[in-house]
Amino acid sequence: MIRIDSVTKRYPDGTVAVDRLSLEIPDRSITVLVGPSGCGKTTTLRMINRMIEPTEGTISLNGADLQQQPVTTLRRSMGYVIQNAGLFQHRTILDNIATVPRMIGWGRRKSRERAAELMERVGLDASLAKRYPYQLSGGQQQRVGVARALAADPPVLLMDEPFSAVDPVVRKGLQDELLRIQDELGKTIVFVTHDIDEAIKLGSTVAVMRTGGRLAQFAPPAELLSNPVDDFVEDFLGADRGIRRLSFFASEGLELTTDPVVRVDATAEQLAAPDAPYLLVTDAEGRPLGWAEPGDLTAGDIVAEGLLPYGRPFVPGADSLRAALDCAVLSPTGWAVAVDAGGRVTGVVSQQAVGEAIRAAHSAADTGDARAVGPADIAKVAP
Amino acid sequence: MNVLDFVNAFFSDSAQWHGYDGIPQRLLEHVQYTLMALGIAAAIGLPVGLLTGHTGRGGNAVAFVATAARALPSFGLLVLIAVVVGIGLLPVMIPLVVLAIPPILVTTYEAVRSVDPAPVDAARGMGMHEPDILLRVELPVALPLVLSGLRSAAIQVVSTATIAAYVSLGGIGRYIIDGLYQRDYEKVVGGATLVALLALATLAVFWAAERLAVSPGVRRR
Ligand SMILES: Nc1ncnc2c1ncn2[C@@H]1O[C@H](COP(=O)(O)OP(=O)(O)O)[C@@H](O)[C@H]1O
Ligand SMILES: [Mg+2]
Numbered sequence: 001m002i003r004i005d006s007v008t009k010r011y012p013d014g015t016v017a018v019d020r021l022s023l024e025i026p027d028r029s030i031t032v033l034v035g036p037s038g039c040g041k042t043t044t045l046r047m048i049n050r051m052i053e054p055t056e057g058t059i060s061l062n063g064a065d066l067q068q069q070p071v072t073t074l075r076r077s078m079g080y081v082i083q084n085a086g087l088f089q090h091r092t093i094l095d096n097i098a099t100v101p102r103m104i105g106w107g108r109r110k111s112r113e114r115a116a117e118l119m120e121r122v123g124l125d126a127s128l129a130k131r132y133p134y135q136l137s138g139g140q141q142q143r144v145g146v147a148r149a150l151a152a153d154p155p156v157l158l159m160d161e162p163f164s165a166v167d168p169v170v171r172k173g174l175q176d177e178l179l180r181i182q183d184e185l186g187k188t189i190v191f192v193t194h195d196i197d198e199a200i201k202l203g204s205t206v207a208v209m210r211t212g213g214r215l216a217q218f219a220p221p222a223e224l225l226s227n228p229v230d231d232f233v234e235d236f237l238g239a240d241r242g243i244r245r246l247s248f249f250a251s252e253g254l255e256l257t258t259d260p261v262v263r264v265d266a267t268a269e270q271l272a273a274p275d276a277p278y279l280l281v282t283d284a285e286g287r288p289l290g291w292a293e294p295g296d297l298t299a300g301d302i303v304a305e306g307l308l309p310y311g312r313p314f315v316p317g318a319d320s321l322r323a324a325l326d327c328a329v330l331s332p333t334g335w336a337v338a339v340d341a342g343g344r345v346t347g348v349v350s351q352q353a354v355g356e357a358i359r360a361a362h363s364a365a366d367t368g369d370a371r372a373v374g375p376a377d378i379a380k381v382a383p
Numbered sequence: 384m385n386v387l388d389f390v391n392a393f394f395s396d397s398a399q400w401h402g403y404d405g406i407p408q409r410l411l412e413h414v415q416y417t418l419m420a421l422g423i424a425a426a427i428g429l430p431v432g433l434l435t436g437h438t439g440r441g442g443n444a445v446a447f448v449a450t451a452a453r454a455l456p457s458f459g460l461l462v463l464i465a466v467v468v469g470i471g472l473l474p475v476m477i478p479l480v481v482l483a484i485p486p487i488l489v490t491t492y493e494a495v496r497s498v499d500p501a502p503v504d505a506a507r508g509m510g511m512h513e514p515d516i517l518l519r520v521e522l523p524v525a526l527p528l529v530l531s532g533l534r535s536a537a538i539q540v541v542s543t544a545t546i547a548a549y550v551s552l553g554g555i556g557r558y559i560i561d562g563l564y565q566r567d568y569e570k571v572v573g574g575a576t577l578v579a580l581l582a583l584a585t586l587a588v589f590w591a592a593e594r595l596a597v598s599p600g601v602r603r604r
Contacts, residue, residue, distance in 0.1 A: 049508055051504075051507065051508055071510075072510040072511075072512060073510070074510070075507075075508060075509060075510030076509065076510035079509070080505065080508035080509055082501060082504060082505055082508070083501075084501050085501075085505075086499075086501035086502045086503075086504055086505030086506075087502060087505075088502050088506075088520060088523075088524075089499075089502070089524060089598075089600045089601055090523035090524055090597075090598035090600045090601045091598070091600065092600070099506075099509065099511075100509050100510075103509070103510070103511060103515075132598070132599060132600030132603075133600060134600060134603050145505075148505075148509075149509070158508075
């Protein structure tokens with residue numbers, strides 16, 4: 001555990017970048033520091049690997065004050081990833097990743113083998129090994145940065161806005177990759193971002209900081225969304241925090257119906273049977289084709305082109321209530337389509353039913369507060 | 384007679400090609416003076432430039448020293464030192480070293496300063512020691528500029544090393560000074576041509592050094 005204990009950082013020019021900050025960063029999970037630009041996130045992060053020394057207060061790692069070990073030893077036990085990756089442009093990708101293993105005395109061969117292993121882990125093609133950084137895209141460079149930080153298998157990973165400089169699509173890929181890697185490796189990650197969506201997506205716990213370097217709220221994302229501690233946090237979360245909170249509710253409980261689902265080769269009787277305003281037509285394998293009003297369908301003559309679009313289906317279990325609601329809202333009929341992992345329709349659900357599920361989920365979360373919000377004991381609020 | 388005839392006459396005189404006053408001997412002497420001056424200047428300019436560039440401290444001092452050194456006339460310095468310490472290698476070396484230090488020092492300083500701070504920050508954050516950061520992260524990236532500073536210094540020293548002949552030493556300057564004294568323009572033009580060729584050869588050496596020493600990742604080719 002990394003324990004930050006009433007730490008203040010005052011720069012020589014008098015700027016107070018961090019003000020009496022206390023945080024307990026749990027092991028083996030992602031803790032996100034988020035807040036507006038200039039609120040002291042980078043300063044806080046860099047005090048953890050002693051790139052910056054606190055003016056007051058102490059930081060300890062597993063109970064030992066950071067000051068107790070040589071600064072290079074400390075830094076070698078913490079991977080460090082920065083915004084523009086900061087790759088060594090004179091070294092190949094493989095040698096960039098092998099830097100720390102080489103530095104701590106592994107042989108060249110072993111270091112390179114390890115580097116090759118990490119390229120695979122972060123989703124880089126082995127053919128990039130001999131390239132130089134300038135030959136890679138921004139997203140690929142950032143992956144190299146992550147691989148380089150992980151190379152010597154440090155227990156701690158410090159990441160300062162690592163995905164801020166890439167476009168949204170690439171960023172999403174990198175975030176998913178980080179979550180996947182974290183599932184496999186279980187590092188203690190401190191992740192800095194100014195993007196609240198990123199914080200909510202990645203963080204097990206999120207520390208919201210306000211300008212002046214003070215902690216506003218320290219809580220798991222679901223609690224942040226349901227109980228913002230003050231106006232600042234609420235504003236920072238944005239207008240649609242209610243919708244976003246739905247990401248934390250499972251869509252499994254939704255009651256699906258298969259009544260309005262018909263196959264493209266349905267008989268006239270089958271078409272007439274359901275008592276529903278719309279029918280969802282599937283192909284012979286059960287994949288959705290589109291919606292239609294019962295009267296518009298003629299048995300034996302259903303063409304996919306004539307149907308209403310079905311929007312974007314959701315996968316109960318894998319997707320959240322937010323995805324289900326999104327589906328229902330996007331669907332021209334107001335019904336969301338549920339599919340299995342293979343894309344075959346398992347049922348449909350109305351906006352109304354989704355709405356009921358949301359209300360049920362909210363009341364369950366509110367009564368079972370402690371369970372829903374996680375480790376409430378580590379949540380601390382700035383004075 | 385035009386210049387080309389002088390050049391032709393100078394190089395086709397077989398007497399020029401051997402003996403203590405032959406072209407090979409004079410070239411060798413010239414290259415020796417150049418290498419020696421350049422070596423001393425680099426031994427001073429490179430470490431000082433690298434360290435000041437790395438720490439960011441002493442930039443003003445570097446600029447001041449460089450400007451002051453540039454203001455000193457090489458020939459004046461030669462005469463002055465020759466008067467003080469007498470004739471020999473020292474009055475030749477000092478002005479050449481003084482001439483070579485500013486381009487090496489200033490360019491090296493600037494080269495290290497202009498290295499992208501992000502990889503340096505990353506290196507420090509991963510626990511690299513400062514000397515390694517300078518030599519393994521900053522220098523490889525700064526190398527093209529550092530080499531260009533050495534190259535300007537080398538070119539200037541090659542041309543200026545002709546002054547060695549004023550204090551009775553050898554080098555290609557002998558042809559020029561003796562030629563002027565004897566009103567033998569064939570010698571003067573021949574000597575000047577040799578200096579120009581040597582300068583071209585210097586460029587070639589640096590071109591090759593850059594190809595060999597600078598990483599393709601930095602050259603971006
Ligand atoms: N070296 C420094 N000297 C003086 N002020 C600094 C220095 N570094 C950062 N600051 C100031 O400290 C505050 C916090 O900076 P920083 O930690 O970089 O914020 P963030 O990463 O949240 O954007 C800002 O007001 C910034 O201008
Ligand atoms: Mg920052």
